[in-house]
Amino acid sequence: MVTYLQVIISGLLLGGVYALLAGGLTLIFGVMRVINLAHGEFLMLGAYASYYLFMRLGLNPIVSLLLTLPLMFLIGWVAQRFLVTRVVRAPLLTSLLLTYGVSLALTGGAQALFTNDFRSVPFMSGAVNVGELALSIPRLVACGIALVLTAAAQYFLVRTRWGKALRATSQSADVALACGIDIDRARTLAFAIAVALAGAAGTLTSFLYTVYPEMGRTFMLKAFAVIVLGGMGSFPGAFLGALALGVIESTAGYLTTTQVAEAVIYVTLLGMLLLRPQGFFGLKEA
Numbered sequence: 001m002v003t004y005l006q007v008i009i010s011g012l013l014l015g016g017v018y019a020l021l022a023g024g025l026t027l028i029f030g031v032m033r034v035i036n037l038a039h040g041e042f043l044m045l046g047a048y049a050s051y052y053l054f055m056r057l058g059l060n061p062i063v064s065l066l067l068t069l070p071l072m073f074l075i076g077w078v079a080q081r082f083l084v085t086r087v088v089r090a091p092l093l094t095s096l097l098l099t100y101g102v103s104l105a106l107t108g109g110a111q112a113l114f115t116n117d118f119r120s121v122p123f124m125s126g127a128v129n130v131g132e133l134a135l136s137i138p139r140l141v142a143c144g145i146a147l148v149l150t151a152a153a154q155y156f157l158v159r160t161r162w163g164k165a166l167r168a169t170s171q172s173a174d175v176a177l178a179c180g181i182d183i184d185r186a187r188t189l190a191f192a193i194a195v196a197l198a199g200a201a202g203t204l205t206s207f208l209y210t211v212y213p214e215m216g217r218t219f220m221l222k223a224f225a226v227i228v229l230g231g232m233g234s235f236p237g238a239f240l241g242a243l244a245l246g247v248i249e250s251t252a253g254y255l256t257t258t259q260v261a262e263a264v265i266y267v268t269l270l271g272m273l274l275l276r277p278q279g280f281f282g283l284k285e286a
Helices: 002-030 039-057 061-082 092-114 136-161 161-171 174-177 181-205 215-231 235-255 258-275
Strands: 127-130 133-136
Touching: 002 039, 002 133, 002 136, 002 161, 002 181, 002 215, 002 235, 039 061, 039 092, 039 181, 039 215, 061 136, 092 181, 092 215, 127 136, 133 136, 136 161, 136 235, 161 174, 161 181, 174 181, 181 215, 181 235, 215 235, 215 258, 235 258
Parallel strands: none
Antiparallel strands: 127 133
């Protein structure tokens, strides 16, 4: 019983990091109706930024967030202003092709600059004992920071003036424009925040997993699984879907193997698409 409880808790801690990545992805779709296939590559850039800040300047990943967050926000702002804005309101296939091209370019660029070597950030290790449970310290720290950032993003969306503007744009861009909201700025802000969240997720994964140019694809697939579970465009749904996916992955990995656990994730995704394609918290489109 204790072992199963530890597996579930470990999955919840992992799900907290997934929520940070998936929250940005669902924010982009909610505001712009654009599926960003390059979102995982922004996580990869954040991971590499944290790795080099650690290796060259000795900054641990938590401190490096003070640099990677504004850096990734700026990258997202530029990407939206010069690339993504061209496919907003275009057919969905157009945005898929554009962001897939950005994904390939970022991966290829990372391979050219950083090579295909696997790297890691030896930041922390060990476990803390809570009764009979042994909880991974790196996962506890990563999940704690992810929850703080996710809560901050949710607070911004719910309580601030621009957060309300983003939500209004998400519900109806035409009505938001009629109410005087600068929807172009709202979309740019949404994309920049989403990229910053992806970069922060990359920073946290840099000391949980190995860092390599194609790591974004793996996490991107998991982010898609999260938003399918929670509901496309639902920020709270992405959070709960991420926790569910973390538990599924952790439990499957304990009962079987890592490879089978990966397959279980995508079987769950396919099952959700068949049974409830709008997810648990999404709305069925008319």
